[in-house]
Amino acid sequence: MGDYGYMRRYNEDKGLLRYYNKEKRLAKNTEDLDPRVVEANRRSGGGNEQHKYDKRDTRRLSGLDLYLVQRSPVSVDNVSNNVHVGESPSVTAHSKDQNMAGFKHKNAEDPVMSPGISSIIHEPSGLDPGLFEIQEAVDLEGYIMEVSYDGSTSKAVIYVYVEEDGKLYKVYDKTGHRPYFLVDLEPEKAREIAGRSQDVVDIYRVEKFDLLSNRKVMLTKIVVRDPLVVRRLRDKYPKTWEANIKYHHNYIYDNQLTPGMKYRVKGSRFDLIVNIDMDKVREEISEIFSGEPEYVRETAIKWYPIFEAPPPRVKxxxxxxxxxxxxxxxxxxxxxxxxxxxxxxxxxxxxxxxxxxxxxxxxxxxxxxxxxxxxxxxxxxxxxxxxxxxxxxxxxxxxxxxxxxxxxxxxxxxxxxxxxxxxxxxxxxxxxxxxxxxxxxxxxxxxxxxxxxxxAIQNYAFxxxxxxxxxxxxxxxxxxxxxxxxxxxxxxxxxxxxxxxxxxxxxxxxxxxxxxxxxxxxxxxxxxxxxKLGLEDVTRTQVSTWIKNLFYWEHRSKGYLIPSEIDLSIKKSRKATEAIIKGKKYAGAIVIDPPQGVFFDVVVADYASLYPSIIKRWNLSYETVDPPEGMCSKLEPIADESGNEIHQVCMDRVGITSVMIGLLRDFRVKIYKRKAKDKSVPEELRNWYDVVQRAMKVYINASYGVFGHEKFPLYALPVAESVTAIGRMIITRSLKKAEELGLMVLYGDTDSLFIWSPDQGKLDKLRSWIYENFGLELEVDKRYRFVAFSLKKNYLGVLQDGSVDIKGLVGKKKHVPEFVKEAFAEAVGRLGSIETPQDIMRISSWLRDILQDIYRKLRDKEYTLDQLSFKMTLGKPLESYTKNTPQHVKAALMLAREGVSISQGDNILFVKVRGREGVKPVQLAKVSEIDLEKYIESLRSAFEQILAPLSIEWEEISGHMRLSDFAHA
The missing domain is CATH 3.30.420.10 (Ribonuclease H-like superfamily/Ribonuclease H)
Structure with a gap:
C-alpha cells in the first residue's frame, strides 16, 4: 500500500490539527490501524504523493485519534486511454505518464471512470518548445506592444500585434542601433579611458541643445556592444549624460516610437499609420491654441493622433x-x-x-x-x-x-x-x-x-x-x-x-x-x-516613470540634452522657504483650520488642476526658473503669499515642463472633456473620449507630486518651491476676496475651499475674479448636505444623495475585527439619513443603542472567534523577530510551539485575551478568554472618528457603563 506520508492528531479541547511526518509515527500495514481509520481512508479515495486534500480532512471524526493519509506511487496503464464511457462531451478526465505518482486506481471503481466523465485522453508528458516561439517578421502592419533587449542576438526586439490574425510577432532591429552614453571629453581622451575594450563599438562627436545653459553643446558619444557595458564603463568617466536610461527605452526614444499605435514595419523603417485627416487637425489645433507659441501648436499637432486612433482589439x-x-x-x-x-x-x-x-x-x-x-x-x-x-x-x-x-x-x-x-x-x-x-x-x-x-490609477483614474x-x-x-x-x-x-x-x-x-x-x-x-512605454512596463511602473519617459522622449525628439541629476542639483539648488512638515525641503500647501461643529449646506469649490495650471500659467520648468545670469531678457518675479519674491522665471522662451503639462491639461479641458459629453458624437466614440480624458487626468493630477519629489530625475527645488508658493498666494488672496464678498470659508486644503451656504451670485463673482486675476477656473466639485469638523481637522460630510465622506477611516481598515467593521458600516449608513440638526440628536440616541447592544453581545459571548479575530500577515520569518514581538508574531510563535508550521507570508488570525501575552491564535483560543476591555477600546477608536466631528462624547454614547461591571461576567 505504500507508506503514510502525513498524520494528524485532532485535539478536541483546542480544536487544533497537528501535522506529523512519518518519522514520528508510522503505520506499516492497514491491520495496524483502527478499522474506522481504514474505512475513512478507503472512502476518501486514497492520496497522492504531494498531499492528500480531501474535503473530509477538515471534519471532526468522533472518537478518532489518528487520521492517516496514504501516499501511494501508482502507475497508470496507457491501455486505458481513449476509453469513452459517459455522455457529457465537455467534461474529460486525463490520465498521466506511467512514471508519475498519482491517485490510486481500481479499474471500474476508479472515480475517473465513473458515469458523467466522457473520456480518458492521453496527455503527452513532454512539450514542444516550438509551441512557445513567437514568429519573426520583417514586413507587416500592426500595433507596437512592447520593446525589449534580446541578449542572445544583442539586438532590440519589437513585439507587434496584428489584429487580423490575432497573433504577436517579433521584429529584430535592422537599424544597427546600439547602447551608448555621452561624455564631455574629446574622443581621443574618451577612448583612452575606455582602454582597449572590445566592447566599445564607436566613439564620435554629437551636437545637442542644453536647455539649462540655453545653448548648443558638443559631446562625445560612446557606443558599446550591450547594455551591461554601459554600466561597467560609465563610472570610469568624471561626468556622463544619459547613462542611466534603460536600453529598450533609449531605442524607443531614438526611433520616436509610440507603443500602442499602429505601424507599417518594413526593414529598418517604422512608419506610423494615421487614419485621420491631418489638415483638419491642424485647423482645429490652430483655432483652439491660437494664442500659443508655434512650438506649442506643433507639439499639439504631433500628439493629436495618439488620442484619436482607436485602441487595438487584442486577444x-x-x-x-x-x-x-x-x-x-x-x-x-x-x-x-x-x-x-x-x-x-x-x-x-x-x-x-x-x-x-x-x-x-x-x-x-x-x-x-x-x-x-x-x-x-x-x-x-x-x-x-x-x-x-x-x-x-x-x-x-x-x-x-x-x-x-x-x-x-x-x-x-x-x-x-x-x-x-x-x-x-x-x-x-x-x-x-x-x-x-x-x-x-x-x-x-x-x-x-x-x-x-x-x-495614480486608484485615486485619479478610478x-x-x-x-x-x-x-x-x-x-x-x-x-x-x-x-x-x-x-x-x-x-x-x-x-x-x-x-x-x-x-x-x-x-x-x-x-x-x-x-x-x-x-x-x-x-x-x-x-x-x-x-511611450510598452505594455509590460506601463502596467508595472509608477506615474513618475510614465512622466519621466514622456519627457525624455520629447527631449530626444527635439535634440535636447537630457540633463543629469547632478547638474540639476547643483545649478537648481537655491532654496527660499522653510518646510513646516518635518522631512520636507520647502514650504508646502496652505491648510485653513476649520471651526469645530456641524455646518449644513456646504459647497466644496476646487481650483481646476491647480498645480498643473500654475506650471503652465507661470511658465515653470527646470530651465526657466532662476536661469543663469545673462541668459534671459524677460524675467518675472515669483512671490509667495506674503508678497516676498522667492524666485524668478524666464518668460522669453517657453519651458518644456510648461508645454508638456499645459498641453495635457488643455487637451483634456478644451477638447476631450467636451467631446466625451457631446451627444452629437456616436456613443462608442464618446466612450473612447471619456477614457482619453481620464488618462490625461492621471498625468495632470500626478504631475506636481512627481516634479516636487526629490527622487524624480528632473526634480529642481526652485520649481517645486515656486509651485507651492504660488498656490499659497492664490488661496490667501482668494480667501480675502471671499471675505470682501461676504462668503464664509470654513476650511481649505491645498486646492479646495469649503464655503458655508454660499449665495450663488457672490460665488459667481468670486469665480470671475479668480479667473481674471490668475487665469484659473474655480469649479463646484460637490455639495454637502452637512459637514462636521473636529479640532483634529478630520471631517465627516454627507452629500445630497446620502453618501458619506469621512477623512481617516479607522473602521474600514483591514486588520479591524469583523464585528467592528460591520457596526461601523451600519453607523456610516445611518449618517446618510441626517437631513436637519434635529436628526443629529436622533442619531446620537441610535448610536447609544447600537453600541450598548455590542456591549451586551461581547458580555454574553455571542460573537464567534472569527468575528473577534484580527488578521495580520507575517512579514518576515519568525526567527527574524528578535528585538520586538508584535501581537501577531506572538500568536504565530504559539502555533509554532504546538507543531504548526509557520512561514513568512502566512496570514495570522488572533484574538486579544486576558493574561500576560495578551493574544492567542484563533486555533488555540476560547471565547471565554476574550479581553473585553481591549475590544471595547477597538470599538471606541473606530467610532470616535464619527462621534468627535458630531461633538458627541464617547461617554455620552456608552452610557457611562463601567467595563468592570461586566468584564468578567
Missing part, C-alpha cells in the same frame, strides 16, 4: 491557479513550490472559460462538474499534476496577452518552480522570470495587481472607488461582484466547489479588462501612448 486571457496547502491561511512559497497545483482556470475576452482540475473525490462529486459545464465553462479533470500543468501550457500558448492578478509574485513563479519539480525542462516551460517581473516566452503579461496598486488592492476589493468596487467565499481553504473544497472558486477568480480578472466597454484596456493603451 487575451486571464490565468489563475489554486494550490493545495495543509493549513488555512498558509500562503504557498513560489521559491520552493512544495504543494501541488490542484486547479487552473483560463478565461478569455471572448467569454470562453476552461478549468483544469486535479482529480479528487468520488464519482458523485465528479458528476457535480456537469452543472459547471452546463453554465458554459469547459471542465477537464486530470489524474496527475504534471498532465494538468502540461495541458495548461498548451492552452495559454493560444494567447498573445495573458492577464493575472498577482501573477508576478505568485502564479508565474510558482508554476515555473513547480514545473521544474515535476520534471519539465526549462525549454518546455513558457514562463520567464526576470529581475523586475515574470512573463512568457510567447506572450506579454499584465499583472493587474501591480496596475491597480498604482496610486477616483478612489476601491480602498484595498485585493482582487475581491477591486472587483467589488468596479464590477459589483467579488470572489466566492473561502471559509476553510481550497484544500477542503469539493472538486466542484474548487472549480467554481477558481473560475470566478479567472472571470473577475478578465472582466476587469472588458467591463464598461473595455475601459481598462483602453486606459492602458492610452497610458502606453502618452508615456
Amino acid at each position: 487575451r486571457a486571464s490565468l489563475d491557479i489554486e494550490v493545495y496547502t495543509p493549513t488555512k491561511g498558509r500562503i504557498p512559497k513560489p521559491e520552493t513550490a512544495e504543494y501541488p497545483i490542484i486547479s487552473a482556470a483560463i478565461c478569455d475576452n471572448s467569454g470562453k472559460c476552461k478549468v483544469l482540475l486535479l482529480k479528487r473525490g468520488d464519482g458523485e462529486e465528479l458528476k457535480a462538474l456537469r452543472e459547471i459545464e452546463k453554465e458554459g465553462a469547459e471542465v477537464r479533470v486530470f489524474s496527475d499534476e504534471r498532465s494538468l500543468v502540461v495541458a495548461l501550457y498548451r492552452e495559454i500558448a493560444r494567447y498573445p496577452v495573458i492577464v493575472t492578478f498577482n501573477g508576478d509574485n505568485f502564479d508565474l513563479p510558482y508554476l515555473y518552480t513547480r514545473s521544474r519539480k515535476l520534471g519539465l525542462q526549462k525549454e518546455e516551460i513558457p514562463i520567464v522570470i526576470r529581475e523586475t517581473h515574470a512573463t512568457f516566452k510567447h506572450a506579454l503579461h499584465i499583472d493587474l495587481y501591480r496596475f491597480f496598486k498604482n496610486r 477616483e478612489g472607488k476601491y480602498k484595498e488592492h485585493t482582487l475581491d476589493a477591486v472587483a467589488q468596487a468596479l464590477l459589483g461582484k467579488g470572489k466566492l467565499a473561502n471559509e476553510e481553504g481550497v484544500g477542503s473544497m469539493s472538486i466542484d466547489e474548487l472549480a467554481r472558486y477558481n473560475l470566478r477568480d479567472a472571470q473577475l480578472t478578465i472582466e476587469l479588462t472588458t467591463y464598461s466597454k473595455e475601459l481598462l484596456w483602453k486606459l492602458i493603451t492610452l497610458l502606453m501612448r502618452i508615456s
Whole structure:
C-alpha cells in the first residue's frame, strides 16, 4: 500500500490539527490501524504523493485519534486511454505518464471512470518548445506592444500585434542601433579611458541643445556592444549624460516610437499609420491654441493622433491557479513550490472559460462538474499534476496577452518552480522570470495587481472607488461582484466547489479588462501612448516613470540634452522657504483650520488642476526658473503669499515642463472633456473620449507630486518651491476676496475651499475674479448636505444623495475585527439619513443603542472567534523577530510551539485575551478568554472618528457603563 506520508492528531479541547511526518509515527500495514481509520481512508479515495486534500480532512471524526493519509506511487496503464464511457462531451478526465505518482486506481471503481466523465485522453508528458516561439517578421502592419533587449542576438526586439490574425510577432532591429552614453571629453581622451575594450563599438562627436545653459553643446558619444557595458564603463568617466536610461527605452526614444499605435514595419523603417485627416487637425489645433507659441501648436499637432486612433482589439486571457496547502491561511512559497497545483482556470475576452482540475473525490462529486459545464465553462479533470500543468501550457500558448492578478509574485513563479519539480525542462516551460517581473516566452503579461496598486490609477483614474488592492476589493468596487467565499481553504473544497472558486477568480480578472466597454484596456493603451512605454512596463511602473519617459522622449525628439541629476542639483539648488512638515525641503500647501461643529449646506469649490495650471500659467520648468545670469531678457518675479519674491522665471522662451503639462491639461479641458459629453458624437466614440480624458487626468493630477519629489530625475527645488508658493498666494488672496464678498470659508486644503451656504451670485463673482486675476477656473466639485469638523481637522460630510465622506477611516481598515467593521458600516449608513440638526440628536440616541447592544453581545459571548479575530500577515520569518514581538508574531510563535508550521507570508488570525501575552491564535483560543476591555477600546477608536466631528462624547454614547461591571461576567 505504500507508506503514510502525513498524520494528524485532532485535539478536541483546542480544536487544533497537528501535522506529523512519518518519522514520528508510522503505520506499516492497514491491520495496524483502527478499522474506522481504514474505512475513512478507503472512502476518501486514497492520496497522492504531494498531499492528500480531501474535503473530509477538515471534519471532526468522533472518537478518532489518528487520521492517516496514504501516499501511494501508482502507475497508470496507457491501455486505458481513449476509453469513452459517459455522455457529457465537455467534461474529460486525463490520465498521466506511467512514471508519475498519482491517485490510486481500481479499474471500474476508479472515480475517473465513473458515469458523467466522457473520456480518458492521453496527455503527452513532454512539450514542444516550438509551441512557445513567437514568429519573426520583417514586413507587416500592426500595433507596437512592447520593446525589449534580446541578449542572445544583442539586438532590440519589437513585439507587434496584428489584429487580423490575432497573433504577436517579433521584429529584430535592422537599424544597427546600439547602447551608448555621452561624455564631455574629446574622443581621443574618451577612448583612452575606455582602454582597449572590445566592447566599445564607436566613439564620435554629437551636437545637442542644453536647455539649462540655453545653448548648443558638443559631446562625445560612446557606443558599446550591450547594455551591461554601459554600466561597467560609465563610472570610469568624471561626468556622463544619459547613462542611466534603460536600453529598450533609449531605442524607443531614438526611433520616436509610440507603443500602442499602429505601424507599417518594413526593414529598418517604422512608419506610423494615421487614419485621420491631418489638415483638419491642424485647423482645429490652430483655432483652439491660437494664442500659443508655434512650438506649442506643433507639439499639439504631433500628439493629436495618439488620442484619436482607436485602441487595438487584442486577444487575451486571464490565468489563475489554486494550490493545495495543509493549513488555512498558509500562503504557498513560489521559491520552493512544495504543494501541488490542484486547479487552473483560463478565461478569455471572448467569454470562453476552461478549468483544469486535479482529480479528487468520488464519482458523485465528479458528476457535480456537469452543472459547471452546463453554465458554459469547459471542465477537464486530470489524474496527475504534471498532465494538468502540461495541458495548461498548451492552452495559454493560444494567447498573445495573458492577464493575472498577482501573477508576478505568485502564479508565474510558482508554476515555473513547480514545473521544474515535476520534471519539465526549462525549454518546455513558457514562463520567464526576470529581475523586475515574470512573463512568457510567447506572450506579454499584465499583472493587474501591480496596475491597480498604482496610486495614480486608484485615486485619479478610478477616483478612489476601491480602498484595498485585493482582487475581491477591486472587483467589488468596479464590477459589483467579488470572489466566492473561502471559509476553510481550497484544500477542503469539493472538486466542484474548487472549480467554481477558481473560475470566478479567472472571470473577475478578465472582466476587469472588458467591463464598461473595455475601459481598462483602453486606459492602458492610452497610458502606453502618452508615456511611450510598452505594455509590460506601463502596467508595472509608477506615474513618475510614465512622466519621466514622456519627457525624455520629447527631449530626444527635439535634440535636447537630457540633463543629469547632478547638474540639476547643483545649478537648481537655491532654496527660499522653510518646510513646516518635518522631512520636507520647502514650504508646502496652505491648510485653513476649520471651526469645530456641524455646518449644513456646504459647497466644496476646487481650483481646476491647480498645480498643473500654475506650471503652465507661470511658465515653470527646470530651465526657466532662476536661469543663469545673462541668459534671459524677460524675467518675472515669483512671490509667495506674503508678497516676498522667492524666485524668478524666464518668460522669453517657453519651458518644456510648461508645454508638456499645459498641453495635457488643455487637451483634456478644451477638447476631450467636451467631446466625451457631446451627444452629437456616436456613443462608442464618446466612450473612447471619456477614457482619453481620464488618462490625461492621471498625468495632470500626478504631475506636481512627481516634479516636487526629490527622487524624480528632473526634480529642481526652485520649481517645486515656486509651485507651492504660488498656490499659497492664490488661496490667501482668494480667501480675502471671499471675505470682501461676504462668503464664509470654513476650511481649505491645498486646492479646495469649503464655503458655508454660499449665495450663488457672490460665488459667481468670486469665480470671475479668480479667473481674471490668475487665469484659473474655480469649479463646484460637490455639495454637502452637512459637514462636521473636529479640532483634529478630520471631517465627516454627507452629500445630497446620502453618501458619506469621512477623512481617516479607522473602521474600514483591514486588520479591524469583523464585528467592528460591520457596526461601523451600519453607523456610516445611518449618517446618510441626517437631513436637519434635529436628526443629529436622533442619531446620537441610535448610536447609544447600537453600541450598548455590542456591549451586551461581547458580555454574553455571542460573537464567534472569527468575528473577534484580527488578521495580520507575517512579514518576515519568525526567527527574524528578535528585538520586538508584535501581537501577531506572538500568536504565530504559539502555533509554532504546538507543531504548526509557520512561514513568512502566512496570514495570522488572533484574538486579544486576558493574561500576560495578551493574544492567542484563533486555533488555540476560547471565547471565554476574550479581553473585553481591549475590544471595547477597538470599538471606541473606530467610532470616535464619527462621534468627535458630531461633538458627541464617547461617554455620552456608552452610557457611562463601567467595563468592570461586566468584564468578567
